Each structure stands twice: as C-alpha cells, then as structure tokens.
Amino acid sequence: MEVANIRRKRDGRITIKAGSKAEALMVSTLMILAVLTMIGFLLFDYSGLELKKAISETGNNLKTMFLEPALTHFSWGEAIYQVGITVGLAFLATVLGAVISIFLALFAATNLSNEWVSKVIRIFVAVIRAVPTVLWVLIFAIAAGLGSEAAIIGMLFHSIAYLVKAYSEVFEEVDEGTLEALRATGSNWWHIVMHGVIPSTLTYLMSWTFLRFEINFSVAVAMGAAAGAGGIGFELFMASGFYFDLREVGMITYAILVVAIILEIISTRLKNRYFPSQ
Amino acid sequence: SEGSAGADGKEEADDVIDIVWYPNESGSDMKSSRDEIGKIIEEKTDKKVEHHLTTDYAIAIETLVNNNADLAFMGAQGYVEANQKNDAIQPLAVPTGPSGTLDDAVYHSWLAVNVDDQENYKEDGEYAFDTIEDKKMSFVSNSSTSGFKVPSASIIDHFSSKEVYADLAEEDLMEGGELFSQVLFGNSHQGSAVNLLSGNADVAAFCDTCVENYVEVAEGEENKQGSVYKVKEDAAEPFNKVTGSEFTLISVTPVLNAPFVANKDVIGQEDFDKLQALFTSDEVANNEQIFVPEESGESGLFFKTDKERFSEVEDSWFDPIRELSN
Amino acid sequence: MSLLKVVGLDKSYHSNFRVLTDINFEVDTGEFVSIIGPSGAGKSTLLRCINRMVEVNEGKILFGDLDVGNLSKKALRKLRTNIGMIFQHYNLVPRLTVIENVLHGRFGYKTTLQGILGKFTEKEKEHAFFLLEKLGISDHAYKRCDQLSGGQQQRVGIARALIQEPKLVLCDEPIASLDPNSSKVIMDHLKAITSELNITCLVNLHQVDVAINYSDRIIGLNQGEIVFDGPSQMLTEGRINSIYGTETRQFITV
C-alpha cells in the first residue's frame, strides 16, 4: 500500500531522517574535525622522535615517577607549604575574579542591561580571554615586581573574562516572567538582581566558580613559578628542568594530585551543603 | 617563597632590598649561598632583603629594568640588555678567576659533538664551522649567554661571509630550516648536553662550569678545541642515562663571568657604594658559604680553588659581549 | 471618579503593525472585569500598558488622578506598588521559599539598600502569614516554591500581589495552566478580593464560561479593538462568536 507523506531518495528508497539544518551541521562539523585531525597528524613535526623509544622511555619514566617517588631537594613540610601557596594563588584569583565578574556579568547579561553596555563588556572580555595568561602575568610582573600580585592579577584577568561570559549566560537563562513579576511589584533593579536573579542562579554560579577554581589551580602551578610567587610549580619546574629528578617530579605530582582531589571533594561538599540543587 | 616579608613589606620599598635570581641559581643546593649573601647585605645596610626566584628570564630582567628590584645576579648578556634598556643598571661586582683578578674572570662556551662523529666535523684535519650546516643543533635557551648568544654570534660571524647566508640573523638560528635542519633548546646547559649525548642533536652548545660536576677530561687538555670529555660513571641525573659517553669540543669560546648588577635608581648611590665595598672585601672572599672550598664537596654559588673573589668592574668590561649583539 | 480610565490608547511594537487601536474604557473601584478575546488580540499587551510594563504610543491612561504615561521613574515605582499583577505561569522565584516570594511584594515600599539586605518589618512578615493563612497555604510557608503544585503557586502569586496593598490587581490568564479544581479555587479567591477587600480586578481569560460566571463586566477584544463592553449577562452566543470569529471559537473549545 502506498501511503501519503513518504519521502523517497532518488533511488526510490525511503528516507527516515528529517534532513534538518542542525543535523547536517552536526555531521559536517564532526567530519571536518576528523579531517582536520588527520591533516594535523600528517603535518606534525616529528623530528627527533623515535616513537618506540619515546613510549618505552615514558613508561619507564612514569614507573620511576609514580612507583619510587621521593623528595630530595626539600622536605615534606616544605612541599605542603608550597602546594598551599599554589592553592592560595588560585583561590585569591578565583574569589576576587568571582566577585568582580558577578557585577560585570550583570551588566553583560542582555536581559538585565542595556544593549550597548552589554556588547562593550562582551567584546572586552572576549579579547582579554584570548590573550595568553603568561602575557598578563608578564605585564604585571613588570609593573608590580616579582611576587604574588603579578601572578594573581595576571590570573585574575583570565578568571574575570571567563566567569563574566559564564555568569552572564546563566543570568540570561533566568525566566523573563520572574523578572517581569518583580518589576511589576515596583521593585527596582537592585531588588530584582538580589532577590530574583541571584537566588535562582546560585547553584550554576557556584558550579562555574568551582570549575574556574580547578582551572586556576592548574594555571597557578605554572604562573606562580614564573611570577616569582613560588608555589609547587616552581619546585616542579626545578625538579624536571634543572635537577631532572624524576622521583621528585613524581612526588610533586602526587602532592598536586592529592590536593586537587581534596579540593574537588570539598567543593562538591560545600556545593551540596550550602547550595543544594533540590 | 623564601624570605617573604609581612604583607606590609612592599609599601616601605625603601627599606627592602629585592634580589632577583635566575633559574640557574634558584636551586635549593644554592640556597645557603643565597641566604648568606642576603644576610651580609642585611647586616651592612640595615635593610631587609627579599629574595625572588623566577623561572622566567624575561620577567627577571624586566623586573630590574622597571625599577621593581634592586639587585640581580645575571649573565653578561642579561646585563647588557638590562643596561641598554635602563642605564641606571650597573655592574656591582664580578667573581674573578683563580688568579683573583679580572684577567681570567671567564668561563667557556663549548660547541660539542659526539666523539664517534668527530671526524665529520673536520675539514683538512681542522675542525671547521662549515660542517655544522644542516645538522641538528641544540642550544640552551635563547636568553642564555654562553648557551646561545656567544656560540650563535660566532656561527653567524662565520657563515655571513658566504653569499647564501649574508643576511643570517640570530633569529634564524632559533628555528630549524635556515642554517640547521632542526634546533632544540635544552632549557638548561645539562639539558643541552644530554640532547647531544642521547642522540637528539648532532651538535650542542653548553658551558664548562655548568657541566663540570658530571664530566671529566678523557683526552687532551681542559677547554681546548679537540679535547674529549667523558661523562662520569656516577653522574647524577640527567646524565645517568648517558654515563660513559664521550664528546669532543669543536669550538671553545671564553665568556665573561656573570656579574651582580644593581639598579642605582632604586638602591641609591650610597647603598650601591656600601654594597660594592662589601662584595669586594676579603671578608666575603673568605666566606665559605659564598666561595665554597672546592674540596669540601658542598654545593654553592661560587667555588674557591685559589684566589677567587669579587672584583669591581667597569661597564666597558662587558663591551665584547655588547658587540656580539650588534 | 473612576479608578482607571483608558483614553484613546494605541500601541504597536513594530511600526507596521498595530496591536491595540483606540482603546477606551473606565473601571470603577471594586469592579471585577474580565477581558476575553482570541489569541493575539492584545489582551496581555493591554494589561502591560496599564502599569507601563510596556510604553504606550498614543492616548492616556489615568490611574486615579495620575497620568501613567507621564511619571518619573520614582513615581512609576510608586504606581506599580498600587497595582498588583498575577501571571499565568505564576512567575515566582523558584528557589526561594513561599514566604520570601510573598515578601517580594513589599519591595516597592523599600529603599534600594533595605531591599538588597532583605530587611522586612515584623508587621510585614505577620501580614504575609496572614495572607497565606487566608489563601490556605500557610502550611507551606517555608517550602521552596518549586515544590508546590500549580494551584498553590498561583496562590503565592496572589499573596504577593495582595501584600502590595494594591488598589487594582491585573491578572494575565491566572488559570490557564491550572486544572479545573485549582482554577475554581483561584477564581474564588480573586472574586473574594473584590468583594471583601474592595480591590478592583482586571482579568484576562480564555475561558468564556468562567468569565461569565465570575465577572461583573466583560470586555471583548478582537484584533486590538474593543468589540464588546458590558455586563456579563449581555454576552450572548452571537456576541461571543463576533469576539472570537466563528472558526477560531471552534478551535478553542476543543
């Protein structure tokens, strides 16, 4: 029996896909990425690489690092202290960044702000985000001298740029009706923000902030060392680049890993305790 | 990091002497020397000393240039650049050679090849630069005096007389394709040497003092072209994987010792003079924390074999290096 | 004098399409007026013009002796405290408690700082509980709003409007998302507001039968124009068809 509405391909077979633009775009995105990946592998500069040797050496190195970790150039107490510095750098950059970003994001959210202000902020943060963190750190190290200020302000720039984007997108998802209802009670802008927008987005804001904290921790490892603020990254850099001490690199990696996992656990706990999603 | 003052330290910058250390001198094995230098400065000036360690050369130099630090210990090349950007930066003192004078205040920049390949780098029985064309080259880092600036200047000097390489510039040596087939950076002198010995590079640049703990002369004299060095059997990392391997020096260039430099605008003439007197005193020369007796086996910033000490130095002493950059 | 007077109101969102054309009507204190009309007729727009959630193009809206179109920002906030609003989707802040949502109705009386800190007087809080009690949901006062059923949420919406101590309440399809039982509860409450508290109610409705049952007077809108305005008894079958256009009407009752 022939039914109406059947779509057929040229060869007479029945189509079952809707053939929407979204679908086509998804498929072509994936295809293009696959092709680019292959081109990438062909283009890579493999000079000086003996894959087999490198892999077995990596295996050996990893074994030395993780199975025989040891600290030779400094003590355990020192290691914990240094990780503490790195965490501190990341934490300050995140907290300061979060506070500043909340305000900027309110003005960057199209539903809370005027179109032009929002555009200007968005373009501004997009540019800041695109500049490598190292450069920000360098600039502030030059201006402020070596120390934590340079590292934190350098990371702060990126944190703000990242969080403003994330926060403002969260704010934009607030139900327009809720805002309208508050406006209709005679609330002013600040009332609406404090009692409508922030409470209904708090969990998302927290999630993004914690995610950024994780990123900042990772960045602080490198940036603390470069900016002269110290931290475990400095020890890592010395151990791998100057002493070539794999055992110490292993131990430092463990220290970083332990702290990172503890932070993850704490942040999940905090989030669930103070800002439950249900 | 170390020597951190209270949170209020920075406001009274005048009462603080900030010293910047390069990665080379930032290791914990040199901590006792660093701390000792800090201590004697504190005693002399009644000011607080803050040490700043960084992994980044550019940041170190720029900090001094932009009046955010008082003192730094940096390679001759670093000094020349810093001085060019800000002429308030002046050399305070330079460690001398065994003679106790500036005459031998040098160390050596080497170009080395693996001993088995050494014949390939000779022309008519003599080592010749022509042979390193299209080889895999390893430098230390492009901010290193003896591991890049000095050797690259000699190389450019040699090749620019040829027509094809008339426009050869320092930047062309930083990446493969121009003169070398590939350029690696070891990020440290040890790293550069290991690049050579492990076969990743054909030719490597590094300096004598930086690897002296790991190698010994196997053939010929110290610091002579054609001499062969051998990695000690008990060499520490990173040489532990290449113990026993040998390399030949195809070029040896003396390099001026690294100075302590000061930013006079920040530190002030008075303190500059005080510190210069301090550094060049016999007291410092005999301080075993700073000039560690070689036979003690301890580690430190400087070693004492004979009459080593700090000596005052004129800016013009660095002119040979300055000329390399032009 | 009438509480609300709309004179020659014109409104268009885009220059080429008029949503409301020459609207004129008056509402007295304590009246319960329903506005009916097909989808897109401009019912919601009309309500939003009254408390100036959208700007009017032509004409005047007088609330008491205030010209709504001519108010300063501050005076506008003051006006809005006098006009409560109730929405189809309740528009509560879902993560906050019932009582907090009710107290939001007091912001119009607060300075920025008081509002940000969330300072409410004991009297206000007691009033809020009194209203919740009256609406039969005081048990849920400390629950989060997203844990309530639709009918309960709408009652929170009503409490929020009432705590403003308004003279006029605007309701935009207050029962469109509710099941019949909850709808009845809500409409009874709205009716009680006018009769007991003497507050005027202006209600957009889709359900003609509900409108006829509850309201004193009905305004019929079609394509932005008032096509009927009179007591609910006068809304005959024929007039209903003229408001909705026959074919549309059929669609709606399915």
Added chain:
Amino acid sequence: MSLLKVVGLDKSYHSNFRVLTDINFEVDTGEFVSIIGPSGAGKSTLLRCINRMVEVNEGKILFGDLDVGNLSKKALRKLRTNIGMIFQHYNLVPRLTVIENVLHGRFGYKTTLQGILGKFTEKEKEHAFFLLEKLGISDHAYKRCDQLSGGQQQRVGIARALIQEPKLVLCDEPIASLDPNSSKVIMDHLKAITSELNITCLVNLHQVDVAINYSDRIIGLNQGEIVFDGPSQMLTEGRINSIYGTETRQFITV
C-alpha cells in the same frame, strides 16, 4: 493454552520490603486486561517483571511455553520483541524523527551491526508508514518527536510497539499524562489493537472509569497482592473501595 501465565510471583527491590506477593493470573490471546490499584501498589513493577526489565525473586512467568525467568540473553531479546511496551511518558528519543522512533521497534530483529548502522528494509519502513497512517499521524513522520503534542507522541509509542509485531502489549499508564480528548484517542487505538489485530493488552490505569469502559477484565492490586480479578462489570463501588482503601480513593478523585 493461555498466552501469559504468572505463578506465585514474589518481588522485592530491597530485602526488607516486598513489592509483589504471590501473584497468580493467566491472560488469553486477544484479552484486554486492566490493572488498577493505588500508587505504590506494584502495578509498574508487575509489568516490568513480565518482560524481565526487572528480575523476579520467586515464582514463574510463562509466556507461551517460555519460562521468562530462565532465558539466555539472546532468548530474552527474542522474548522482548514479542512483547511491546508503552509508557506513561512515551519514552521516545526526542531529537529523532517520528519514523526513526517507530523503526526502533525493529531492533529486536536486527544484529548489533545492522542496528548500529540503522539498516532497515524498505518493507519495514513501509510498514512503519502504514502504522503511522492508521494511527493518524503520518503527516508528522518527518517531524522531530519533541515537536509533537503528548497525544501524538503516545501514538508514536504505540506504533513503535506494534511494529515489533508483538503478541502482547504492556502499557504502563498510557494516558496519565494526556488530556481527556487525547486519552480517548489512545484508548480507542489500544482497544482496536486487541479487537482487530488480536494482540493481548495489559494496561496499568489510574482511571477506574476508563478501565471499566474499555477492558474485558480488571485486576485490582493493593500493596502487592491481587485483591480483585474478574470481568469489569463485576467491579462494584464496594470492590473499588477495597482496592483503593476508602480514604485514598477520595484523594484520587479530587
């Protein structure tokens, strides 16, 4: 021989709480059986036991001559192709087209590879269209499922079950999320399945009146036990109360 036979079925999710206790019943080919009972009585669990979406603790389920509890993985897949299932929330893949969702019902007949590649024969596709046509939604065949109304989505769910060419269809509250009109359409379709295609239907329902109207036979569950099993005419008011417990019943009808 009966199509489905449940003997002494016991089921508990946690060791300390029995959800189903000693369930015994038989269903014949072409019967339309409704299962009613209060929330938590174990209706959904019972259906899920039949096609072994959950494992049984005690007792036997015989489908034809197969012992459901004793099947290999492969045989279980085969069994499931013979039993269609329809859900309260339709459980379609929202971003896929209607026709794709319907064809998902054929996976039981495919090898993994065929299924992954999405190879369907022309005959299967035509059959899918035929079913959509019969259910009155072939216009929407190329729409994404999340663009359909609830009633339309449920019809896609039915088509997916029917294309399996099942002998038995299990329906877990197929109309609980639907408005009265769509509910009628769906129940009519289910009824038609038994009468026209001679497929057995086992339907969980909350609406007693619907159950009485449509089914040949009703099974009443309460706290995991069968408290009624008989023709729908025999379900008197008193028996209904015994199934639901009087006070619960009142709550449900509100």
Added chain:
Amino acid sequence: MNDIMIRKRKWQFTIFLIIMIAATYASSIITDFNALHGITTFPAALYWIFSNMLISQETLTRLPSILDKLLETIFMSIAATTTAAVISMFLGLMGSTTTRVNRAFSSLARFTASISRNIPVVAWALILLLSFGQNSLTGYLALFVGSIGFLTRVFIETIDEASQSSVEALRATGATYFQIVNKAVIPQCLPLLISWILFMIETNIRSATLVGILTGTGIGYTFDLYYKSMNYNVVALVTFSIVITVIIIELLSNYIRKVIL
C-alpha cells in the same frame, strides 16, 4: 511563628561567608598578597603595554612564520581534542549510570578522568617533555591527556542527563546494548557533546600557548622565543594573531552551537 528554616539558611549562608573570608585572608597571608599594591600598578601596566607592545612594519615580515606555527597549534589542539573525545566517549559511556556496564568499570572510568584532570596540564607537559623531547607530539600529548580528563567528566554528566526513559523503552523492544547507545543515547547527547568538543578546542588553543612554551611546540614556542629575547613588537604580533584566531574560533563555535542546540 516558626521561621527556624529561614534562620538556619541564613546561618548557613553566614557560615559560608565567614569560611570564604577566612580562606581569602589565609590565602593572602600565605601568598604574601597585597591587593593595594596590586591595584596601584594598573597604570604602570597599561603604560608598559602601550609603550612596548607595538606592532611595527618591520615585525610584519615575521607574519608568515608566525602563521605557520599558529596553524600547527590549531591542528594540535583539534587533534588532541578529537582523539581525546573518542576515548572520553568510551569512558563516558562506561562511567555514566545510564549506560554503564557495571559498577567497577564505572568507578574506573571516573577515576581515570579524575586523575588526568587533576594533574595540571603543566605537569603533563613537563613530564612528557622528558621522554618525548621537543616536537609537536609532546604538545599534542599534553593537551590530549588534559582533554581526556575534562571531556570524560562532562560527557558522563551529559549522558547521565540524557533521559533514562528512552533507554528503557529501547531495552523493552529487545535492542542490544550497542543499539541502545547508538540510537537512543548518542542522538540525544550529540549536540551537547559537540558543543563541549568545540569548547575544548577553544580551551586547548588557549592553553596551547602555555603548553607550547613548556614543550617548545607551536605558537607557544614562537611566543617564548621572541619573548625571551625581549622583542616585544613581535610578541605583540604573536599575541594579536592568537587573539584573532581564538575569537574567530569562538564565533564559529558559537554559530554552530546556536544551530545545533
């Protein structure tokens, strides 16, 4: 009247604030951070930017080699992301409660993700550099390992959120595990998965600068070379080209996201 609940919540919030303030204070002590000093340096920083970071005519001659390296970085980031995405897809399927085969695999997948995410990419770069030396593959691997951690985590969350219901329905039709994954799970998650992949590519291009500096590959290497020789004009040019690239890629992926989500 009983407002214990509200009190409790206010209390909890106050405690949270106190914890945060205490942690901030502790952090500034341990890192020796002086906010005032930091803020007062902004003018100097701006001044430095405008007096040093100037792109001159002469530096433009280096553009071809910069673009060359930039291309390497882009390819490196894309390759690292896509290959990591393939692995993460498996880990994600194993880790998600909706699709996991059994509990042990699920924990294993989550654990793997946690390890590779929590070891900073910098550490990976330094570790890999030791044995792989200075070539594109090192940079690629560093990004690859970091991407696996992040992607696996978000993939698990995405798959978890995809409705369990259609999985159940397909199981009831007699579909096999792979059919279910392929026809119910992936179609539902694909737009989000692609969106995360695009996000990861962006992120990787940003971190490629840092990774490049450490491993001597791609644009990061170029950046580092000129930066170390303090040729800030070229650094400005490099930065500018990174900025442009990142912004173009961001716009592109925003567009794709808008269409597919």
